[in-house]
Amino acid sequence: xxxxxxxxxxxxxxxxxxxxxxxxxxxxxxxxxxxxxxxxxxxxxxxxxxxxxxxxxxxxxxxxxxxxxxxxxxxxxxxxxxxxxxxxxxxxxxxxxxxxxxxxxxxxxxxxxxxxxxxxxxxxxxxxxxxxxxxxxxxxxxxxxxxxxxxxxxxxxxxxxxxxxxxxxxxxxxxxxxxxxxxxxxxxxxxxxxxxxxxxxxxxxxxxxxxxxxxxxxxxxxx
Amino acid sequence: xxxxxxxxxxxxxxxxxxxxxxxxxxxxxxxxxxxxxxxxxxxxxxxxxxxxxxxxxxxxxxxxxxxxxxxxxxxxxxxxxxxxxxxxxxxxxxxxxxxxxxxxxxxxxxxxxxxxxxxxxxxxxxxxxxxxxxxxxxxxxxxxxxxxxxxxxxxxxxxxxxxxxxxxxxxxxxxxxxxxxxxxxxxxxxxxxxxxxxxxxxxxxxxxxxxxxxxxxxxxxxxxxxxxxxxxxxxxxxxxxxxxxxxxxxxxxxxxxxxxxxxxxxxxxxxxxxxxxxxxxxxxxxxxxxxxxxxxxx
Ligand SMILES: Nc1ncnc2c1ncn2[C@@H]1O[C@H](COP(=O)(O)OP(=O)(O)OP(=O)(O)O)[C@@H](O)[C@H]1O
Ligand SMILES: [Mg+2]
Numbered sequence: 028x029x030x031x032x033x034x035x036x037x038x039x040x041x042x043x044x045x046x047x048x049x050x051x052x053x054x055x056x057x058x059x060x061x062x063x064x065x066x067x068x069x070x071x072x073x074x075x076x077x078x079x080x081x082x083x084x085x086x087x088x089x090x091x092x093x094x095x096x097x098x099x100x101x102x103x104x105x106x107x108x109x110x111x112x113x114x115x116x117x118x119x120x121x122x123x124x125x126x127x128x129x130x131x132x133x134x135x136x137x138x139x140x141x142x143x144x145x146x147x148x149x150x151x152x153x154x155x156x157x158x159x160x161x162x163x164x165x166x167x168x169x170x171x172x173x174x175x176x177x178x179x180x181x182x183x184x185x186x187x188x189x190x191x192x193x194x195x196x197x198x199x200x201x202x203x204x205x206x207x208x209x210x211x212x213x214x215x216x217x218x219x220x221x222x223x224x225x226x227x228x229x230x231x232x233x234x235x236x237x238x239x240x241x242x243x244x245x246x247x248x249x250x
Numbered sequence: 251x252x253x254x255x256x257x258x259x260x261x262x263x264x265x266x267x268x269x270x271x272x273x274x275x276x277x278x279x280x281x282x283x284x285x286x287x288x289x290x291x292x293x294x295x296x297x298x299x300x301x302x303x304x305x306x307x308x309x310x311x312x313x314x315x316x317x318x319x320x321x322x323x324x325x326x327x328x329x330x331x332x333x334x335x336x337x338x339x340x341x342x343x344x345x346x347x348x349x350x351x352x353x354x355x356x357x358x359x360x361x362x363x364x365x366x367x368x369x370x371x372x373x374x375x376x377x378x379x380x381x382x383x384x385x386x387x388x389x390x391x392x393x394x395x396x397x398x399x400x401x402x403x404x405x406x407x408x409x410x411x412x413x414x415x416x417x418x419x420x421x422x423x424x425x426x427x428x429x430x431x432x433x434x435x436x437x438x439x440x441x442x443x444x445x446x447x448x449x450x451x452x453x454x455x456x457x458x459x460x461x462x463x464x465x466x467x468x469x470x471x472x473x474x475x476x477x478x479x480x481x482x483x484x485x486x487x488x489x490x491x492x493x494x495x496x497x498x499x500x501x502x503x504x505x506x507x508x509x510x511x512x513x514x515x516x517x518x519x520x521x522x523x524x525x526x527x528x529x530x531x532x533x534x535x536x537x538x539x540x541x542x543x544x545x546x547x548x
Contacts, residue, residue, distance in 0.1 A: 101465075111460070
């Protein structure tokens with residue numbers, strides 16, 4: 028679904044990611060870990076075509092990202108649910124409207140009927156008309172996750188979805204992602220919480236990618 | 251726990267709301283459009299009026315001339331007969347007539363007021379000459395008049411009307427140029443306003459792009475808003491302009507050949523096209539600005 032072939036990326040300075048080759052198979056669950064500033068978010072941005080590789084190839088759904096027009100990128104993103112590290116919302120719209128946003132902008136005739144179920148699923152039913160600035164960090168993280176899945180994407184890319192929540196909430200978010208994976212979604216989750224990774228490995232077959240020395244390697248069972 | 255799936259429901263009426271309302275700049279756009287439309291009405295009125303003037307004058311210039319006779323009272327009738335006889339035998343004249351006292355009084359009334367004792371004044375006698383096609387030889391006519399009716403003077407209006415007609419034509423051109431400039435200035439201002447609005451909403455646009463919005467979708471929210479604001483502003487501005495023009499004193503009634511600055515007949519329909527044109531200009535300007543800015547932002 029998402030494949031990197033000898034891809035590299037550099038901001039203005041030296042190469043941040045070098046020679047990345049990997050493939051996210053349908054239905055797989057990957058963790059992406061590495062020190063802060065190692066390039067986890069950058070990797071995810073390459074995976075949803077916010078950034079283009081400086082060398083090598085990134086293919087999304089069998090299409091080279093460099094060949095995608097701006098409209099193609101928009102259409103591709105409707106197949107990828109993205110949870111950003113900073114959980115950006117439209118602050119003038121209610122939580123429910125924000126969650127429906129991927130649906131609204133895809134210009135389908137209809138609105139999602141299961142918005143209520145989805146709010147329920149992430150435990151935010153009571154906040155459906157609240158504005159995003161009124162939400163707590165954990166509520167924002169869950170709302171971002173709900174927004175990412177509303178258009179029924181094939182892939183979910185989550186950038187530190189448990190970034191600023193306590194252990195209990197982290198487990199809850201992890202549980203949501205595990206459920207999505209069981210429904211057949213391909214999941215890639217960036218995190219530096221090794222405990223969470225261990226917790227997940229007890230529940231499902233997950234692989235761990237680690238960034239070190241600008242390269243991404245599959246971590247062994249040792250972790 | 252259930253699979254989140256997309257299913258049909260209500261229409262996407264929220265499309266416009268994805269961009270937050272932007273406060274005072276709304277009124278800046280409307281105000282600009284209104285002021286421009288207001289100015290445009292006057293430029294339009296000016297250009298239509300000077301067009302009429304130029305037409306009227308050049309038409310008159312082409313066809314009519316006047317012979318003025320100032321002679322001692324005892325000679326007037328003699329010379330009048332001479333002039334009429336002379337005109338009757340001049341080739342190239344379609345028609346001619348002596349303007350009688352009543353008509354002369356009417357012509358002079360705007361300048362001297364009613365009840366003018368014309369008989370008591372040394373007012374020259376006037377003859378109207380309408381040129382045929384091809385016309386008469388003005389120089390030849392002048393010489394023959396000098397010989398047979400020394401008090402007569404041929405005035406073919408060329409001297410003073412040609413520059414006036416030219417000036418009127420020039421004013422019409424300036425009016426049209428003003429309208430074009432006003433339109434261009436409006437497009438420029440709306441482009442700036444749209445770019446500012448897009449820049450102010452850079453974060454919103456980023457979020458929209460990330461959840462899969464196409465450029466055309468995002469642009470539409472801005473374009474529709476600016477077009478509507480412009481339409482409203484231009485409608486009000488044009489209405490105010492028309493009211494202003496309508497309130498001008500009607501110069502036609504007072505001043506013979508002078509024409510008023512107002513609109514006449516179907517000319518009143520012209521201001522009606524201003525709001526739709528302004529809206530179209532806003533639509534195109536915002537659209538251009540939006541697509542350019544979107545590429546720049548994300
Ligand atoms: N737009 C940018 N321009 C230049 N440098 C950038 C840009 N974005 C990120 N970087 C740099 O690239 C490096 C990797 O950033 P990235 O956000 O990918 O790290 P990360 O692994 O996600 O870190 P964290 O765990 O803190 O989220 C950092 O050193 C950062 O300063
Ligand atoms: Mg990061």
